[in-house]
Amino acid sequence: MxxxxxxxxxxxxxxxxxxxxxxxxxxxxxxxxxxxxxxxRDRSKGIHAYKETVIRQFKDQEKAEQFIHEVGIRYPRYIRDQLQVIQCAITQYRQDIDEALAVCIKDQLWSANDLRDIAQHFTRLKETKTSKPNSIQEPKNINPAIKATAATREMDDYIKILGGASS
Known part of the structure; x- marks a missing residue:
């Protein structure tokens, strides 16, 4: 070069x-x-063919077609970029993309970034749920006869430790 x-x-x-x-x-x-x-930009496909390719990757293709149509109305100059973001979201969040599409249509969110962000949110929620235990379990093998209490001190002790004057 x-x-x-x-x-x-x-x-x-x-x-x-x-x-x-x-x-x-x-x-x-x-x-x-x-x-x-x-x-x-992926210029190997025409816009129409690119739209069709993206739409076919959704379970509910009728909703996908509506979504992409609305995105095209709002972002006609950037439709290829929008389709590229949608394609990346489909690839990255395959398990949650259809649920995200339904939310976008219900809430009238007509942007590839909205679709991606919602799918990402659903994915993170599922990851958080699987990493947390379902219920708090009681510790095992604790002798109920043992009782522990924390030591308490007078306020003057803390004032002396911190280097202040005592009253």
């Missing part, structure tokens, strides 16, 4: 004078991320 700067642009090429692979504005700030969104 060959990187060069021209005026206020960073240019990336495979060969010294070959085809331009990417152009980015120069970053003058420290730690700024300059990213062309086109690099991460």
């Amino acid at each position: 060959y990187v060069e700067t021209q005026e206020e642009e960073l240019i990336i090429r495979r060969e010294p004078h070959g085809e331009v692979l990417a152009r980015h504005p120069l970053c003058h700030g420290k730690g700024e991320l300059i990213k062309n969104r086109q690099h991460t």
